Amino acid sequence: MINKKRMLKTFLELVQIDSESRKEKKVADYIIKKIAKYKLPYKFDKSKKKTGSEIGNLIIYKKFSSKNKTIVLSSHMDTVVPGLGIKPIIKKNHIQSDENTILGADDKSGLAIILEIIETFAEKKIPHLNIEAAITTCEEIGLLGAKFLDYKLLKSKSGIVLDSTSPDRLVVKGPSSDYFTITVTGIEAHSGINPEKGISSIKVSAEIINKIKTGKIFKDTTLNIGKIKGGSAINIVPGKTEIQCEIRSHREKIINNILNKIKTDLMKIEKKYKKINKGFMITMKKERIYDSIDIPKNEMIIQRIIAAAKKNNFKTLPVETGGGADANFFVKNGINTVNLGTGMREFHTKKEKLILKEFYKAAEIVFDTLVDI
Template sequence: MRAYERLLNYVKIHTASADDAECVPSTERQFDLARPLCDELKALGLTAEVDEHCYVRGWLPATPGREDAPCVAFIAHVDTVPDFPGEGVKPRVIENYDGGDLPLGESGRVLTVKAFPHLPKLARRTLIVSDGTTLLGADDKAGVAEVMTLLEELNEKKIPHGKVAVCFTPDEEVGRGTAFFDVLRLGADFGYTIDGGFEGEVVCENFNAAAATVSVEGFNVHPGEATGIMKNAALIAAEFAAALPADETPATTGGRKGFYHLTDLSGNVETATLRYILRDHDAGKLEEKKATFERLVASCNEKYGAGTVKVEIRDQYRNMKEKIDETPFVVDLALEATRECGVTPICDPIRGGTDGATLTRMGLPCPNLGTGGFGFHGPYEHITVEGMDAVVRILHAIVRRVSEMKK
């Protein structure tokens, strides 16, 4: 079965995660895909299990003579984003796509070259889209389908390989995909998440991330008797926001330049709250951003009185780069495997995070590879049959190269 055929099956199963849940998985429906995936792994000759947190794990033993090779893991997630409908997906397969604007069913939405300038490059390929009323679910069911197809082909074509581990995870889209990830149990030496965009993408550099909550305590009296007394929390909050550099926001930065991003602002005379996320590829520069917050808080308190403004800063995730540099072969291997398949690798730093970044920190070096999909998290999600086939070939090339290594 080709990877896209599996994708067409998987996207029919609704697996949206939920933002507000305390537990993992955040939604029981993720088991609706996890369980059949576990069965499919077993049918392909793997030892497989699905645990109470909805992690599917499988292991394909090494073929004779390859037992000394390292164990490589392939990881993809089963959930889809909660922010856009993911139920009742009706995928459309467009053969010989012309590379131009494409109306998405009767939805009134149009996939346009203006919004997705890479579309002309997909001309003559077979394009898969949704009908515009739901997301497609290629993020990350394409990754799951590609890994599954790899395993099937290793088996059917009797290709020599070392031990291969797989893990399909829940709740990646709500930031909890690694919450119960058992690195020891998986037992792999290194791995790859298959959860990126264009085929040939190899991500080994992501943001360092922190979140900051600024709370302002005001002092409210009748405005007619407020002279020299009132402290307007909303105004102080606005002053705080305006004091941050205007050229360091998501809209005014790119490449390796980090930002302060105000995600939420609420308040009145009495109290006000500002929520930020801070991002930078450079760990030192992220620390500087945190220090800027502390400085601003101090100067506000000097002006308005001690305790008026408080900030709470919480680290979120780290750039995998510094850690992955300890095992550069994991990245080189993916780059060489990609080139071997006639695909030019793209190794740009991403302006976000990946589960692989956390896994790398947890001791499983784990760059992120492209799935061949684009426009994730909404109705414009699309992927090509040829792109998915290329990813499967790249995974094969990785497995072959790993099978020739010694632990």
């Protein structure tokens, strides 16, 4: 039903608009111009004050009838780096970049699908569920757009985020994520004259890092020590070192248990060095990045997507993920949101691709999910 040629053209145009995180305005301008002829109501929320983006999240309303249910469709406008001057190359079965940049299929494939669906429904008089298209900013820098979205602008109770790999995957379950930073405050001293007066925060950090289990701790739990920075000069016993870590789990209790165990270990180490010098200190700061999602399999939106896939001779199955997406924040705000793949592959790399067959299939599936007969 959708116009594949037009959707591909939209995609190719979108990826050629630079939109690294916080610089999404040109993409929003393109979208508004593209759908201007349908005279659909739209709004920007005020999230830019909090996200630091040029613009707020864009919400476009495509209503059919007040009697119908309303569904959120969502994808994000921003890309990761290097995302400037993208030159899409059309191959037989896929689109790729010239490998000097990413492609930006993450998430402009989702945007192109949403636009195509809005345009198709606007042109054909097919009954459909009311659509609230929530086009977000700053997804790639901690889901900031979705985090600060003004949810009062949405009345949907279900949603589809289009921001994953293959449309045979429907993400219905995902972990919570916490960032935590351990700061070791050692004692600075001259490394050549009186090193014995110092306590090296780097050496103590090594002790701490050795105690923290990383990688896949359980089937549904991962921990990563992602960044470490410390020291001020080569000839100074380092005074301060920061260890930045992330933990993800489908089970909240496990996150608490692991973090408590780490805290206990830190206290022991702190006690040991405080005996040598009272100025020694270890602190730990935790920040919730997103909450887990777990949408029940009998949920209306899942049932509709599976049925729509079947209609298109395709098999879409509910799956779990280890990652997070804007969907996590929609769920937190009471909208049962799943994440459907769009055909993107190897995203966040210069080898990023969009598999055309899957791209078209994803659009047909979402379209049929929304058709209301």
